[in-house]
Structure formats: structure tokens, C-alpha cells
Amino acid sequence: MGVTAAALGPGLALVGYPFSHETTRGGRGFLPAGKLSRFKDGVPTKVDFFDDKIDAWNRIEHVKVGSAWVLRQDDNVVALSTVCPHVGCAIEYDEDHHKFYCPCHRSFFALDGACEDGPSPRALDELEVEEKEGVLQVRYARFRQGTSDKVEI
């Protein structure tokens, strides 16, 4: 019995390792999104982000880690994560109606990301942008799904 109990402690620690250690890495921080001249007013462009990824014991180079819809609004460039805040499906763009929508549960969003219809609890998650030598840099990040607050994870 004692021996079993002795194994329990380390056993729990083993299983709980990911809670206190980073097991995956990559796709965070500022990633290039292309030349600023690429992005148009009122017309979203989908940008893919590539980064090296650490996945437990693997290191994979130059993988697509996420994407964003990027467009100009007035003088600013806005980047909206393609991850739907509801449950995580990929957001599409409806060219005919100039809206973003999620094909999974049919949430609709305006061009600025505000949720107009459907089960999404909040607007599309905006990502930080930065300009460096004419190239747009976007800080890719992930946020909690299903909550009305935008919480980065």
C-alpha cells in the first residue's frame, strides 16, 4: 500500500506536468504579414502566419500557425483573428454581403469585427499590429473561447 502511495505523488506530478511547464511553443509574438501596400480599404485579405513550432519533443520549422483577416479602416490597418470566439471554427468572408461569418454555427460579424448575429459571445478578436519597414507585423495570439470577455491564453 505504501509503495503504491509513494508512486502516486510522482504519478500526479507527471500527469500534471503541462500545468506548470510550457509544452508547446511557436506562433506567438510578432509575425510578418506582408507589405502594407497589400492591404486595401474595406476589402479584407487573409494572411497566413508561419513560425517554427515546438511540440513537446518535436521542433517543426516554418509551419502555418494561424491566420488573420487584415484590412484597412480609415487610416489604420486592422488584423482580426480567424478563430471564431464561439467555439473555434475558421471565420470566412462573405464577399457579397461584406461581412465575416462563421460557417459552423452561423455567427455574422461586421467588417470591424463586431458580432451582429449568431451565437458568438463577443466580437472577432483583434490582434496587435505594428509596422516595420513597410512590412506589417501582427502579434498572433489565442484567446479563450465561449466567453464574452476577450482573455488571452
Added chain:
Amino acid sequence: MRIGEWIDDRTGWGAAWQRFRALEVPHAGWRHTFGAILTYLFFLQVVLGILLASYYSPSATDAWASTVYINDRVTAGWLLRGLHHHGTSAMVIVVGLHVARMLWESVYRRPRELVWFSALVLGALVLAFAITGFPLPWDQDGYWGAKIRMGIIGTAPGGEFLVEFLKGGDDYGNLTLLRFYTLHVFVLPAVFVLFLFLHLSQHFRHAGSLAKRSGRPPSRYYPDQLWYDMLAITLVAAALLVTTVATHGAPLYAPAQPASGYIARPEWYFLSLFQLLRVFDGPLQIVATVLLPGALATTLVALPWLDPGTEATAYRARLVVPAAALVMAGIVTLSAIAVAQDRDDEVYQKNRKAAFKDADRARELAVEGVLPPGGEAVYFNDPQIVVRMLFAEQCETCHAIDGIGGEEAPDLTGYGSRKWLREVIRDPNAPSKYGHTRLDDMEAYPEDELPQPQLVAVVEYLVSLAGEDGGSTDAALVAKGKALFDDELDCNNCHEVEPHESGDGPNLFGRGSRAWIGRVIADSSADDLFGSDAEMPKYGSKLTKEEIELLAEFVYSQRDANQDENADEGSGDTTGNDSD
């Protein structure tokens, strides 16, 4: 001494056999076969699982490739995997029938409460097996299904912790897959067997007493019920086999692509929950994820107390079956609505078609073997993908195609098409041509200096210079163009057309052919190409011959990219070239 006696003498199993023969059941019949069918299906799944486990590799890099290997290459792999997949659906159906019968016969009442509870746990375990098993191929369907489910669980109270535990960290990857696998292969089967043992031992313990209470003599399991069980199992097994063969086994989609737009749907038995989520959105989401399912589960667990079968609660007994029927009807209706909505959803249907096409392509490419990064790396077997990546890495900084890329060098959209050639002659220093380069010696030829019909003829001649790679040309127009090129316009003052001669402008012999483009990529500063003012890096020393060939082919193919735009413009010209 006979064998039977020899074994019994060593093991004492003879007594166990006698006990088995003495097992009683309240009565024998078809509707009592569900339990045996489920036990059979469970052990079938275990055996199939073990067979699959001799080929499947549970890492994020190898899961998809090994599943394709099993499904598409290993003998009968598709059949065994298909049986395992459809076996789950079979179990869910039979669990439903089994629970329905238990409700009908009020099995939850004293003294068989434990039979009832263990049945509920076993039913939940079947669903847990499904949830942990479906992501294992790490294909689009499995990955997105898991991701969405984790998202949903995360919204429930305490869900965040469970999700992080199951994910093995912040993101989906190796640890996530392994945790699902470990649960599916080691933990859940052990728990299932434990509860199955409890369930069966409790069932048989009380069987005799129940029969006595009803006043009828009990039947014996062996041979009465066993006969029904064997027949029912055979029928179910046959149905499972036929279904698996008819559906060509289980579906398998393209490898998981975390940044793509795949529209996931849960398995058919979860469709009602899926539909509930569509109905209860925003802050009401918790109704669909926790409250309604929780209420149903709680009611089922509490049935022994809600309907103990006493005189005082006799009216409740009459409610159980209608209530269950109502719930079942609700589940079926919600599922039907979900299916109908999807059938009418154009976007969803389009996404489905694309997903199947994607799947076929990926599985086709996998036959050559998947490179070590695994999963999506299968697309590296596709030369189209490789060349696009190469272009993006090496050329895109300066050259744009279809709006993506730099502006320091000529835009290669439609490069080599008649339209592109017309544009470069009309205005060689336009920003989308050589305007941002140091090559500025050529003057523009606006319409008043070079009428459109003449331009069209010259361009036809230029196309013919590519030789075979130029495609079909109008011979008369080519001759006219050549005459203009040599004599009237004196283009050949700067542009030679005899091989190897250099001039002030690029020698146009072979221009636009794959070989010529390849030479430009390798070293555009050659004397007979763009000369010392050329700023383009010399890729001859940076890339392999194969890579340059691939890129040349890719750039060459841009001329056909926009067919209709390459049609002739211009006043009354009837040559009508519609293919470049």
C-alpha cells in the same frame, strides 16, 4: 483420465461451469439480448483496436500517415478500421435500446439500483470512447472535432482545468493526441471492464429473486437466453459487416490543418447537442452545454428515488415511459433539423466537397510516403506546392503575382502572355514592369507612335520567338510583326534575335521559353540578357538545377493564368487569339 477431469483437478473450473449452468434469468427473449450484444461489441472493439494498434502511431506527426497506411495500403486495413468506426455507432444504438428496455421494466428499482447506475456509467463510457477515439487519426475531422469539443467543455464550470489537462498544455499537439490515446487504449477499457463486471455480477445476483417475485419460474441463462444471445449477436455482427462494406469503411480526411477552414460536425449521435448549441447562443450557451444534458443525466441517476415502485408513487411509474419517449422524440427531432439545415446550407455543402477533394488528394500523395514532419508535410509530395513555397521564399520579395509580392521587380502576373507583352512595349518603365529597376533604357511606345494593330503583330512575332513554348501563332501576323521588328521599328537595333549576340537590350531569341526563363533566373546579368544593370540575384549558385527548372515552369505557366484577359484588344482585329 479425460481432459475435462484433468483440467478440473488442477483448476477447479468444473464448479465454475456448474455455477454458470445454474445462472437464472427472469425470462428469456429477444429484448434481453441487448446486454450480450454490447458485451460482444465491446470485446470486438478491443480485438479490432489491438489489431489497429499494431500499425497506428499516436504522434502528431505520424498519426495521419499511419492511419492512411492502415486504411489505404494494409490488407483489409480499411475493413478492420471501418468495423471499429461503425462498431461505435452500433454500440450507441444498442445502448439506447438497452436503456429503453431497462426503463420499460423499471430495472432501476430496488434491489437493482447498482445494475442501473453501472449501466449509465457504461453508456457514458461508450461516448467517452467515441470522443477519445475520433481525433486519433489527426485528420481534419478528428482535429477540428476535438478542438471544438474542448472549446465547448471549456465553457462549462471547471471545464478550463479539464481542457488544459486533456490538451496537455496550451496548444493542440503531441501531448493532446497521446492523452486521448492513453485514455482510449488503457484507462477507459480498464474502467469499462470494471463496471461491466459490477453490472453483470449484480444482474445475475438478483435475477433469481426477481423471477420469484413475479411468480413465474425463472429461465436458465444456459441454454435458453444464450440461444437468443448468440443469434442476436450474429445478426448484429452481420449488419455491422454489411454496413462497413457498403460504406467502404470509415471516412478519412486530409491531415489536420490548424489554420484552415474546415467545418466540423459531430458524429450522428451528438447531432442533437450540436443543434441545441445553435438554438441557445450567447449567454444562454450554458443551457445547451450543461443544463439540459445535466438535467437529463441527473434525472436518470435519480430514477431509483423518483420512481421506487411503491404504492404511493404509482402514478410516477406511469410517467417514466412517456417521458422517455418524449426525450427520445426531442433528440430525434433536433438531429433531423440539424441534418436538414446542413443539407440546405450551400456554404457547408461546398466546404464538404472541398474537404473530400482535399482528402483524396492528400491520400493520393501519401502513397509515395510522407516526409518526417508528417501530417501536412504530405503536400510536399506535390510539386505545385513545392514550387509555390520556393517562389514565396526566393522571388516574392521583389516579384508579385496576383497582388502578393514585392514591387521592386516586374510583376509576373500573366507573364509572357500577349497582354503582358503589349503592356511592356507600351510602357516598359511602368511601375508594374521595369519602372523600379535600373533597366530604364527602353522608351515607351504609345498608340500614336505605334498603332494597336502593329503592336499586336509585333507581339505575335515575340511570342513566336519562344519556339515550341510559344504555342500556336498566326503565321501571317508573325511575318508582319517580324517585318516591323526588323525594318520599320528597328527594334533589332537594341534587341538581337540571333543566338548569343548581345546588344543594348536583351537578346530575344527564345524569349519567354522555359529555358530562357531558367537562364534569367540563373543569371540575368549575362551579356545577352539584361547585362550589368541587372539587380536580380544570380540563382544559378543558390538553387539546384531542379529548383530552377521548377521555378521556370511556374513562371512560364503564368501566361495561361488568366485566359480571357489575354484575348486580343484593339480596333477591328480579327485574329481572335484565344490561347496563348
